[in-house]
Amino acid sequence: MEDSIAVRDLVVDRGGRRVLHGISARVPRGTVTGLLGPSGSGKTTLMRALVGVQVINSGTVTVLGRPAGSPELRRRVGYLTQAPSVYADLTVRENARYFAALHGRGAVDADRAVADVGLAEAATQLVGTLSGGQRSRASLACALVGQPELVILDEPTVGQDPVLRADLWARFHAMAATGTTLLVSSHVMDEAARCDRLLLIRQGRLIADDTPDAVRAAAGVDDLDEAFLRLIRASETGTDDGGRPVGTDGPGRPARPVDAAAPTGAAGEETS
Ligand SMILES: Nc1ncnc2c1ncn2[C@@H]1O[C@H](COP(=O)(O)OP(=O)(O)O)[C@@H](O)[C@H]1O
Ligand SMILES: [Mg+2]
Numbered sequence: 001m002e003d004s005i006a007v008r009d010l011v012v013d014r015g016g017r018r019v020l021h022g023i024s025a026r027v028p029r030g031t032v033t034g035l036l037g038p039s040g041s042g043k044t045t046l047m048r049a050l051v052g053v054q055v056i057n058s059g060t061v062t063v064l065g066r067p068a069g070s071p072e073l074r075r076r077v078g079y080l081t082q083a084p085s086v087y088a089d090l091t092v093r094e095n096a097r098y099f100a101a102l103h104g105r106g107a108v109d110a111d112r113a114v115a116d117v118g119l120a121e122a123a124t125q126l127v128g129t130l131s132g133g134q135r136s137r138a139s140l141a142c143a144l145v146g147q148p149e150l151v152i153l154d155e156p157t158v159g160q161d162p163v164l165r166a167d168l169w170a171r172f173h174a175m176a177a178t179g180t181t182l183l184v185s186s187h188v189m190d191e192a193a194r195c196d197r198l199l200l201i202r203q204g205r206l207i208a209d210d211t212p213d214a215v216r217a218a219a220g221v222d223d224l225d226e227a228f229l230r231l232i233r234a235s236e237t238g239t240d241d242g243g244r245p246v247g248t249d250g251p252g253r254p255a256r257p258v259d260a261a262a263p264t265g266a267a268g269e270e271t272s
Contacts, residue, residue, distance in 0.1 A: 002029045003062075004150050004181035005050060010059035012045055012204075019045050021204045022059070027183055027197070032169075032176045034195030035185040036228075042204040043185040044082055047152050050183070051079045064150055075103060078148035082155050084139035088128035092119050092138045095127060096145055103146030113145040114138075116171055118164055133159040140168075144175075151175070153184045157191065169194045192224045200228055207231045 005027035012020040020042050027033045035043050048054035049061050052069015061068035064076055086095045096110035114123050117137040122130060127138050140156050153172075157165045169191075172182050176196070184195070192198055193212055200208040200215070208215050208231055212224060219227035 003027060004029045004064055005183065006060075006062040007046075007049075008060045010046070010049060010061060011057040012042075012049060012054060013057055014045060019204050020049075023201070023204075023206050025199050025206055025209050027181060027199075029181050030176050030179050031196040032172045032182045032184060032194070033197040033199060034192055035183055035199045035201065036189060036192050036195075037185075037187065037201035039187050041187075041201045043187075043201060044154055045204075046201065047079070047154050047183070047185060050152055051077060075146065076149045078143045078146060078151040080140055080143040080151075080153040080156055084135045086127050086135065086139045086142055089126065091124050091126055092130070092141070093123040095138060096141050099142040100145045103148075105146060109147070110145055113141040116144065117141045118167060133161070133164070136160070137164075137168075148180075150181045151183070153182065155185050155187070157184075157186065158188075189225045189228060192228075200231065202232055202235075205235070207235050 003026045005025070007023055007025045010020050010023040011018070023042075023046060035046065037043050045054060049056055050063055050068055052061075052063075052067075052073070063070075063073055066073055087098070090098065092114055093110065096114050097107055100106060100110040100113070111120075111123070114120060117140050119134065119137055119141060122134060127135055130138060136156070136159060140153070143153065144151065157168055160168065172184060176182055184191075186192075192200075192215075195212060197211055198208060198215055199206060207228070208218070210218070215227050215231070216222055216224065219230040221227050221230065
């Protein structure tokens, strides 16, 4: 399958500290891929690199066949930042229409985007008066309104009630069914089962890049939460808590990242 995103050996430092330690990952076109990992693991940093706003130390980031951040990608990639980015002194509808206009879309598209995120009833409300969850959905509507080919969503379902959360995931899959590619981050592991593919990140290293079923099979358990735990432990084999090598394999050897070139199965073997 054609890849919408291809990342190779991505290294990023922020504030003088290494945040991404050589990430390699791919996101096939027309899938909902989850970027799962605890708070501080590097999800937002990776997404920033994908949209070209993050200075990187080394590696390559290819998005829709172009280097990340290429001007022509601006209209082809939608990005929902983790903090809602909408105008508080405009209504929901006005925000959506504004962002629609930036993408050459009209009022009909804007109103549809607002309805799609479940905000039709709040369309005429000032964003500044919305609840946190509503505001984040308003921001989502603005990220989707241009109908981009690739949608990068940073924790879009945080703070949403369970019914809305299910609705949003159904919407993501409906978009994928028409060929849109979605990368959706979450620190809530129970969202992993809703994804076609998973990128599991921990402490700036990729632990898994596979389907939920393959992750379950590699770890030998059905529960994805437990599977992640096992894969994390497997990835840490050979180093102690300080990251120093336990064996004599060589000084400074980092915990082995699992990337596209090293299937999840390889890490899973270490659990047995
Ligand atoms: N502006 C910044 N300056 C320095 N360090 C940062 C900055 N933003 C994030 N970090 C650090 O980068 C690491 C990864 O952060 P982030 O990508 O935001 O993780 P996540 O989105 O998974 O919570 C964390 O250790 C965080 O403290
Ligand atoms: Mg984040």
